Amino acid sequence: MEILLQQILNGLVLGSVYALVALGYTMVYGIIGLINFAHGEVVMVGAMITITMLSLFQSMGIELPGVVVLLMAMMISVPACMLLAYFMEKTAYRPLRKAPKLAPLITAIGISIILQNLAMMIWGRGFKSFPSVIDVEPIDFMGATVTNLQIAIMVVAVLMMLGLWFLVEKTKLGKAMRATAVNQEVAGLMGISINHIISMTFVIGAALAAVAGVMRAANYGQADAYMGAILGLKAFSAAVLGGIGNIFGAMAGGILLGVIESLAAGYIGDLTGGFLGSHYQDIFAFIVLILVLVFRPSGLLGERVAERA
Amino acid sequence: MNKTTKYGLLLLLLIALPFIVNATPFLGPTWVRILGYAMLYVMLALGLNIVIGYAGLLDMGYIGFYALGAYLYALLSSPHLAESGLVAAALDWPFWVIIPLCAIVAGVAGALLGAPTLKLRGDYLAIVTLGFGEIIRIFMNNLDRPFNLTNGPQGINNINPLHLGDHSLKNTWSLFGLEVTPVINYYLVFLAIVIFVIFLSSRLENSRIGRAWMALREDEIAAEAMGLNKRNIKLLAFGMGATFGGVSGSLFASYQGFVSPESFVLMESVMVLAMVVLGGMGSITGVVIGAVILSVMPELFRDLVNAIQPVLVNNITFISEDTLRNVLDASTLRMLVFGFAMVLVMRYRPEGLFPSTRRRQELHDKDDEPFDSAHYVKESSHAKISADEPDNRDTTGEGR
Numbered sequence: 001m002e003i004l005l006q007q008i009l010n011g012l013v014l015g016s017v018y019a020l021v022a023l024g025y026t027m028v029y030g031i032i033g034l035i036n037f038a039h040g041e042v043v044m045v046g047a048m049i050t051i052t053m054l055s056l057f058q059s060m061g062i063e064l065p066g067v068v069v070l071l072m073a074m075m076i077s078v079p080a081c082m083l084l085a086y087f088m089e090k091t092a093y094r095p096l097r098k099a100p101k102l103a104p105l106i107t108a109i110g111i112s113i114i115l116q117n118l119a120m121m122i123w124g125r126g127f128k129s130f131p132s133v134i135d136v137e138p139i140d141f142m143g144a145t146v147t148n149l150q151i152a153i154m155v156v157a158v159l160m161m162l163g164l165w166f167l168v169e170k171t172k173l174g175k176a177m178r179a180t181a182v183n184q185e186v187a188g189l190m191g192i193s194i195n196h197i198i199s200m201t202f203v204i205g206a207a208l209a210a211v212a213g214v215m216r217a218a219n220y221g222q223a224d225a226y227m228g229a230i231l232g233l234k235a236f237s238a239a240v241l242g243g244i245g246n247i248f249g250a251m252a253g254g255i256l257l258g259v260i261e262s263l264a265a266g267y268i269g270d271l272t273g274g275f276l277g278s279h280y281q282d283i284f285a286f287i288v289l290i291l292v293l294v295f296r297p298s299g300l301l302g303e304r305v306a307e308r309a
Numbered sequence: 310m311n312k313t314t315k316y317g318l319l320l321l322l323l324i325a326l327p328f329i330v331n332a333t334p335f336l337g338p339t340w341v342r343i344l345g346y347a348m349l350y351v352m353l354a355l356g357l358n359i360v361i362g363y364a365g366l367l368d369m370g371y372i373g374f375y376a377l378g379a380y381l382y383a384l385l386s387s388p389h390l391a392e393s394g395l396v397a398a399a400l401d402w403p404f405w406v407i408i409p410l411c412a413i414v415a416g417v418a419g420a421l422l423g424a425p426t427l428k429l430r431g432d433y434l435a436i437v438t439l440g441f442g443e444i445i446r447i448f449m450n451n452l453d454r455p456f457n458l459t460n461g462p463q464g465i466n467n468i469n470p471l472h473l474g475d476h477s478l479k480n481t482w483s484l485f486g487l488e489v490t491p492v493i494n495y496y497l498v499f500l501a502i503v504i505f506v507i508f509l510s511s512r513l514e515n516s517r518i519g520r521a522w523m524a525l526r527e528d529e530i531a532a533e534a535m536g537l538n539k540r541n542i543k544l545l546a547f548g549m550g551a552t553f554g555g556v557s558g559s560l561f562a563s564y565q566g567f568v569s570p571e572s573f574v575l576m577e578s579v580m581v582l583a584m585v586v587l588g589g590m591g592s593i594t595g596v597v598i599g600a601v602i603l604s605v606m607p608e609l610f611r612d613l614v615n616a617i618q619p620v621l622v623n624n625i626t627f628i629s630e631d632t633l634r635n636v637l638d639a640s641t642l643r644m645l646v647f648g649f650a651m652v653l654v655m656r657y658r659p660e661g662l663f664p665s666t667r668r669r670q671e672l673h674d675k676d677d678e679p680f681d682s683a684h685y686v687k688e689s690s691h692a693k694i695s696a697d698e699p700d701n702r703d704t705t706g707e708g709r
Binding site for chain 1: 361365367369425426428432433435436437439440441443444447448451454575576579582583586590631632635636638641642644645647648649650651652655656659
């Protein structure tokens, strides 16, 4: 029973990160119908810049509470990622908006490779460990262990999702975003600046991704230049699971995928009689993705998927 | 010079190439080996070209089929299974059984993979295939327990070379006093297969099936209205492309003598994709040239970087040595060039460097530009086409 609870808790932490990344995929997909392959790389850049800034602050000998130092580092890394996403959209995607579907998809893959290798040039190939600015304390919760850091991750993720919900549903910008998603031309005729709205979508997604990257790196205590690729894929799977284009779908799908993955990794050894072990953890996201595509292509909450290529 | 003489001369040159390279002082056997790998990449790229170029389906896990072929060959033609106690004696199946088997297994895997994504938008396919490529790699990495099938990350060694009885490609023999070494043997065999694959591709392109693929790529609804069976034709594209991948994988295993999961990472898929994109999707000449450029260029690059790196590291002091080594890493630089190539080609020349006529027209078609009025669209596309290709108006169907 403790193991089950423990796995669910781990899954919720994992899922909060997936959900934040998935939101970026789903928002961009909902508005321009593009899978932004480079989104995972934004997550990585966010984590890496934060780690660099934290190391810098430590070497400067700044004596402040850990949370404040972390916030200071994120004040730099999050806007950096937002800028990155802005220029990414402007240089690689905007000129191809009217091109055939394959073209922006290939530039997206290209951008992702460029970012990954630039990161390798800047930060090297190995792991960067996350500076221990926050004292991680385990807390006992009904027999399972959860750290204060993990609780913080879940709380921040929920707060950010609420913020996004508020932005999309209650502000003028959100209204414009929804209008653009429904019909670009008509939204343009109503006086909405389409280019601006699309840029904003990328930028907001990047902010969420950067925070998710920091959470991920803090939780595992390390980050490397490859972390974005696989995390991005899983988050995309989560977005599909929830119904791509649907913001609540991405939230639900992310958390659900985290729990599924964690439970599957915990129990696969017992279920298959030791044939498969927890090192197969990475395949569950893809299996979920394929199953969803076969049985419910619109995902849990989505409607519009089965368009033509 | 007529066409036959031209192709004959080209063929002679290609046959003579390994001997010339082998005798050249700076190049030598290493470069003959690289030429062999270039041939394998040409096969892979032509296979992917069927899926992406003809049928317009973005397959990001293409290397998975390559891996399937390679591991199948490795298992059936090496002592590995006997060593891990799964079979009694070392397996040494003849290549004319294994290679068709690889083709069939890869083809079926391709069709199975394509099946769930048929009804969906093209970009889902990219993700699902990407996931599939990763799943294959993860299994290969981990199937060394509970029983040792793939030997995990170490991979499988001692794979037999292609051989028929005692005649093996690993034998050196002489022809009119010229020494034909194993790498040259392989090169010549690969060349023959590449020529066959090119022949097959061009026949496919102009066949009923090839036209059906292109019709589906350009307008699915119209193609279906013309009575094409979308499902079967797409599955056929997947299967056919995967078959090419499986066969080149088995050749790769025999050529290299060992296989390990790290030959089949996602970046390899991306590299093959970059070859197809750079050369020109759907154009056989383009894809062949793209594959040769992108497989030979990194090696030149590596030599260059290896020559420059120590000099720079010794002379530049204001940047730390580690940083400099990271920046001047040959494989990182190579991938960076691929990334830029993909972005720049798509941005400025989406039809690729050596495009096929049809693809070029499709990509420069301004028919569905959303904001302009119909009148303006017609005029601008006329202007575009007549400036580019003055006599082309009849064949493009513009101005009808």
